[in-house]
Amino acid sequence: MTSLARKVPAALGGRGPAGWLFMAPSLLILGTFVLFPIGRSLWYSLHNWTVGAAEQPWAGLDNYTRLFGDAQFQRALANTLIITVASTAVLVVVGLGLALALQSENVVSRVVRSVFFFPTVISLTTVGMVWRFLLDPDIGLVGGVTRALGLDPVNWLQSTALALPTVIFVNVWKNAGFVMIVLVAGLKAIPGEHYEAASLDGAGRLQTLRSITLPALRPTMLFVTFMVTVQSLQLFDLVYVMTSGGPLDHTETLVTKLYRDGFVNYETGYAAATSWVLFIVVVLVSALQLRIFRYNDAD
């Protein structure tokens, strides 16, 4: 980071005005559509901002202090963290297992990989609607099968105990193929000589996995966990379609709460404060991941 901070001005300094002119379109777009809204949302969060109101009174940190006394926010924060940790952990384990099992280049592996990857290309909204229908205890396939087995159908999405695990399951189902494909690419990038050397040294499969495969996969694992973590922290579509945050806020996430406060209750300032808390959570979790994967060493 420090070296980057030195490199950028140095690079621009050598280019003169032409360098800045070349960068102007990107800077303009970045400034208008990314940096300005980010700064503006911070400004909103410090006001009792309501869309269209004649006065937007200054609130200081009131929105933030109110957030931490808001039981719905506390539940949304806890749910978001549970979804993120559980989804990421399960996805890495399942994705790695699938990648190891399906890395060979034969027809069966290719077909099975395609099947697992298929949910990745479908939108989260569609996935949510399909699963909501499948899990419906009265008219869904899962309920029908349960009944056919002589059991009472389970109301997966209306049970306060089962709704959150169900959402996590669907999130894992949707993203397992993506994790698998990225890890397969990472596995293929590991030189075959490493495995040959390990084999000559008499290493077993488990030892090869622990000493060769996993260390070599570390940069790929960092990328994939980073992507999955950020996606889970920002989870909205799936929850909105499947449960709308219910039952009784048991699947409410920071983003569904943000949406409700900002676009249903029109409390823009309060919603902006939630978005900044989410931003801080993303930064902290990302920093933790970099630490866990010892990014600097890998770099």
Add this chain to the structure above:
Amino acid sequence: MRNKRALAALASVALTGLLVSGCGNSDDSSGSGSGPVSLTVWTGFTGGDAPGYDQIVSDFNAAHPDIKVTMTKMSWDTIGQKLPSAWVTGQGPDIAAPSSDPNAIAQYVKTNSVLEITNTGTGDDKVNTDQLAPALVKEFTYNGKLYAVPANYATLSLYYNKKLVSTPPTTVAELQDQAAKLTTGGNYGLVLADNNTIQMWPILQWLSGGDIVDTSNCSVVGTPASIASLQPWVDLVKNKKISPVGLSGAEADSLFSAGKAAMEINGPWAAASYKTAGVDFGLAAVPTGADGKSVTLGSTAPLAISAKTKHPQQAQEFLAYWTSKTAQLKFSKSTGFPPLRTDLADDATLKADPTVSIFANQVPNAKLYLPQVPNATKVDTDAYVPLIQTATRNGDVAGAAATAAKKINELTGCTQ
């Protein structure tokens, strides 16, 4: 080399200019030329009643060659997301139904986004406020000023599946009894939605003497009468499973459409989709309560004009037509909605219509949900819905009501 670089930089700046100019809004579709004035309308009327609203617009356009109205339909959620900022920035439609919740208009009044409707009086070119149902006019009047007109007026009735129900219930006791008995063989006796729905649970409470707030906007959900009105229904849902818990309105409708629900309390808009689904259904008035009187929910969607419209006169003319006797008579006949005008209450053709008459006959017994209660939408989503969802899961009505009462009083500003 230097010239090439300078040329490329110049092209880059020109591209930036193009991008910036692309962000501007040069579109003026409001008909400032010599043609007819163009008015845009956003509504969420996407259900089985949609053709009725389309007919009003096409009839208006045919009768007013100097005005061209274009109605765009989208989901209520989408309107809720787009309209507030669109109207504040002057980019939105001239006219809109901001929500299916009449209380939603309060937010637009608060942000000065809606135009006061002044073109009132007698005659077809004015909004005949004296002929509109008084409760509806009152609902859209703030500080003595009218900010919207009712786009419709619906009451809720009891839909029953004729294959499962031979004689519809006429009293609450019969309704409870039939709901329990008809819950058998994978069917539900009475499906009750508690979220994202037209309100069904308040009707059940009103029928047995319960309520949500009093005239001072203070909570009464925790009073013995309100708890007693809710407890039998909670017991029926929790113990007798007359309805799944946590149903949304769409889910309850799906169960009735699929023939898996014997009864449902719903509005006239549902009839078309039930017919399409092939359900052989009947309609009955909501049963009478413990005191021998019937009560049901009255529901209306507001139709308001943007404060920044360039054509306030023509927009008000359109609202006058929408609520006119001619348009409403035709609308009621085609959709089954009761007329929102009092001068159509005794219309012989509407009385002869079996669907319209069921809904229209209940107009005198209809109550609006949380009319003009501060933060009414949040009272519903943050207090009343959790009350029902908690009680139907754990059976503890008193405990859930105590929590809801506290929340309601916070939201309404009740200080008692």
